[in-house]
Amino acid sequence: MEDSEADPAAILGVIRAETDAWLQRDFEAWADHWVQSPQTRRMEAWVSLGVRVDEGWVAIAARIKKIVERFPEKHTFAGRVRWEKVNVVIDRDMAWVTFDQIGSDTGEDRKRQLRILHRIDGVWKIGCAVVMECTVEEASCPLIEVDADVQILWTNRLARERMLGHPGLAAAAGRLRARRRERDAGLRDAVRSAFYELQSQRPLNVVPKQAWAVKLGEDAAGVSLYCWVLLEDGRVLISFDDAETIERRIACAREVFNLSPAQTRLARLIVDGLELAAASDVLQVSVNTLRTQLQRIFDKTGVRSQAALVRTLLSTEAPTK
Secondary structure, three states: OOHHHHHHHHHHHHHHHHHHHHHOOOHHHHHOOEOOOOOOEEEEEEOOOEEEEEEOHHHHHHHHHHHHHHOOOOOOOOOOOEEEEEEEEEEOOEEEEEEEEEEEOOEEEEEEEEEEEEEEOOEEEEEEEEEEEOOHHHOOOOEEEEOOOOEEEEEOHHHHHHHOOOOOEEEEOOEEEEOOHHHHHHHHHHHHHHHHHHHOOOOHHHOOOOEEEEEEEEOOOOOEEEEEEEEEOOEEEEEEOOHHHHHHHHHHHHHHOOOOHHHHHHHHHHHOOOOHHHHHHHHOOOHHHHHHHHHHHHHHHOOOOHHHHHHHHHHOOOOOO
């Protein structure tokens, strides 16, 4: 076999072996396929977690070790993971590979991936990995996409299931409405605000608010009901759930991300749509203290905006034991 034929096979073999080592939770075997230098990068974009960049091998290794320790369950590549749209480009001692991966340690999901490899002493090693969750369809919380007039464009399975008899939201003539007429104006205003931000020229990472909580009234037990208008992937989405599910997911997030009691209380108020000034009044804590707590929550969850934090908290499930 000529080098031109052998190199693509060798490169794909390295990526498969690295993926298999990850599924097997074999950190040493996984690390052996990486360039272990300060220039190494691992970049991720998730529907619920937002964007995360780990710079340098030390940071990457520390994070992967922590995940391996926290979630030790092993899986095999065969029968669980497959690749589509595989492209390999080689230029002397560098190569880049793009592919869609279907399936992972967390289930039958789909991610778009880019790997950049270096050939060092004749051996291909991964120097950069980019992993992107394909679409909002992968989210594990109810989602409804709407247009500027709150017409429903798309719903995921969870939204279809939980909209049936939902005490706060209803669909009428293809439009999403609040069940209580006096709450409908607040829903429309939040959607308009989201589209204004989406169509503005400002980068989304400098917009002060990318999640709008809309109070829908109370459930039969008198617990406040909310929905959340979010900006994701260039789309305006509405998420919602019942109070019991939200409390369960907040409790799961506390366990999964090791949130302190104070951080958990702040996270719950953010989900309810409170700004830090309002949360300061509720908690009787200074805004500066809450800013510090919020930054620590961001660090623990790996997100960088309140919108991504809301999505993370609403999507968190207890890890499989």
